[in-house]
Amino acid sequence: MKDKIKARSVPFSQTRSRHASETAEDYVEAVMEMIEEKGECRVLDLARYFNVSHVTVSRIVKRLQDEKLLYSKPYRPVALTAKGFKLAKQVKERHEIVLAFLIELGVDKANAQIDSEGIEHHVGSKTLAAMKRFLK
Amino acid sequence: MKDKIKARSVPFSQTRSRHASETAEDYVEAVMEMIEEKGECRVLDLARYFNVSHVTVSRIVKRLQDEKLLYSKPYRPVALTAKGFKLAKQVKERHEIVLAFLIELGVDKANAQIDSEGIEHHVGSKTLAAMKRFLK
DNA sequence: CATAATCCGTAGCCATTGCTACATTTGGTG
DNA sequence: CACCAAATGTAGCAATGGCTACGGATTATG
Ligand SMILES: [Mn+2]
Ligand SMILES: [Mn+2]
Ligand SMILES: [Mn+2]
Ligand SMILES: [Mn+2]
Numbered sequence: 001m002k003d004k005i006k007a008r009s010v011p012f013s014q015t016r017s018r019h020a021s022e023t024a025e026d027y028v029e030a031v032m033e034m035i036e037e038k039g040e041c042r043v044l045d046l047a048r049y050f051n052v053s054h055v056t057v058s059r060i061v062k063r064l065q066d067e068k069l070l071y072s073k074p075y076r077p078v079a080l081t082a083k084g085f086k087l088a089k090q091v092k093e094r095h096e097i098v099l100a101f102l103i104e105l106g107v108d109k110a111n112a113q114i115d116s117e118g119i120e121h122h123v124g125s126k127t128l129a130a131m132k133r134f135l136k
Numbered sequence: 137m138k139d140k141i142k143a144r145s146v147p148f149s150q151t152r153s154r155h156a157s158e159t160a161e162d163y164v165e166a167v168m169e170m171i172e173e174k175g176e177c178r179v180l181d182l183a184r185y186f187n188v189s190h191v192t193v194s195r196i197v198k199r200l201q202d203e204k205l206l207y208s209k210p211y212r213p214v215a216l217t218a219k220g221f222k223l224a225k226q227v228k229e230r231h232e233i234v235l236a237f238l239i240e241l242g243v244d245k246a247n248a249q250i251d252s253e254g255i256e257h258h259v260g261s262k263t264l265a266a267m268k269r270f271l272k
Numbered sequence: 273c274a275t276a277a278t279c280c281g282t283a284g285c286c287a288t289t290g291c292t293a294c295a296t297t298t299g300g301t302g
Numbered sequence: 303c304a305c306c307a308a309a310t311g312t313a314g315c316a317a318t319g320g321c322t323a324c325g326g327a328t329t330a331t332g
Contacts, residue, residue: 009187011253012162016320018254019155023289026148043310051145056290058311063288075297075310102263105270111262117147118154118258126247127238134241152290159319179280192320194281199318211280211327 015122022121023060026050028069028088029095031080040077094128095120101131151258158257159196162186164205164224165231167216176213230264231256237267 030049034041043061047054061078064070069084080088098120102112123131166185170177179197183190197214200206205220216224234256238248259267 006184009185011250012186014250015254020288044308048142049145050148052289053291054310055292055312060289102266105263106266107263111260114147114150115258115260115263118151119255122251122254122258124247124251127241127243127251130238130242156318180278188319189321190280191282191322196319 018121024064024067024069025087025091025121026117027060027064028080028084029091031070031078032085032088032092035079041079042077046078091120094123097128097131097135098123100135104135154257160200160203160205161223161227161257162253163196163200164216164220165227167206167214168221168224168228171215177215178213182214227256230259233264233267233271234259236271240271 027046030046031041034045034049038045043054043057046057046061050057061070061072064084065072068081069087070078071081072078095116099112099116102116102119103109107115163182166182167177170181170185174181179190179193182193182197186193197206197208200220201208204217205223206214207217208214231252235248235252238252238255239245243251
């Protein structure tokens with residue numbers, strides 16, 4: 001009885017934990033993408049990208065700096081640390097697989113882009129491997 | 137230029153919006169399930185189910201009552217409104233499809249249960265339809 | 273039916289992520 | 303170089319969802 005409930009609580013705990021990493025994952029991915037595309041990444045670029053105010057971005061950048069994922073000086077562009085770059089590459093690869101998977105499954109591109117943005121953070125290594133197999 | 141960034145901000149806005157509904161969805165599903173299984177749903181049942189304190193549950197139940205999804209009197213079991221029941225059935229069906237889909241894809245049951253608990257909330261109607269097609 | 277165990281509510285704390293309003297810095301232009 | 307516009311930071315508010323500590327209500331048990 002109690003084991004049943006305990007076992008069922010694992011998915012929820014895991015989901016909360018994944019949501020806690022989600023902001024960091026989306027931010028490092030966005031920073032990497034912007035630096036690739038336009039050479040630098042400003043706070044306002046991120047604000048427009050995520051459709052939030054620059055204040056929200058500014059605070060989150062500060063926190064991710066404390067977590068050693070990003071660095072920047074006041075009024076300066078945002079850059080990735082080695083740790084942030086490593087995470088960004090992993091996250092981007094996972095995201096691309098999830099997106100390609102949804103499209104291969106028959107979802108139109110626009111909806112695949114929307115859904116993959118949320119789904120990516122809940123895809124564990126086993127599910128990711130299954131998606132890769134499906135793509136081959 | 138700006139349209140490109142604007143277009144990319146849509147998935148993030150949608151993901152935030154889906155996260156805002158996630159608690160309500162998981163709660164009505166849990167309440168329905170518990171009433172089916174043991175006749176009633178208590179605050180402490182939900183606390184054990186989600187692996188959070190009874191205080192967290194209590195506050196969320198109050199909010200979902202304001203949203204007309206649940207009802208309960210102090211120190212009494214929690215029940216679903218008609219609106220809550222309708223939502224619960226939809227959410228449960230979607231969750232079951234996502235879970236079955238992952239298993240069919242080759243993910244082991246334990247990981248499918250974990251990942252589907254998060255993925256379910258990011259599956260739009262188009263992706264859900266694609267999963268249904270895959271299952272047939 | 274009295275008492276203890278269990279359940280639940282309230283107070284109050286923290287972290288996160290949204291926001292507006294205002295201050296400051298930076299960089300381009302006259 | 304002085305000034306203005308744009309970018310960024312800061313102050314402070316709200317909602318949400320975690321928590322512990324404590325107190326009141328309900329239920330079980332002897
Ligand atoms: Mn994402
Ligand atoms: Mn999510
Ligand atoms: Mn669910
Ligand atoms: Mn869920």
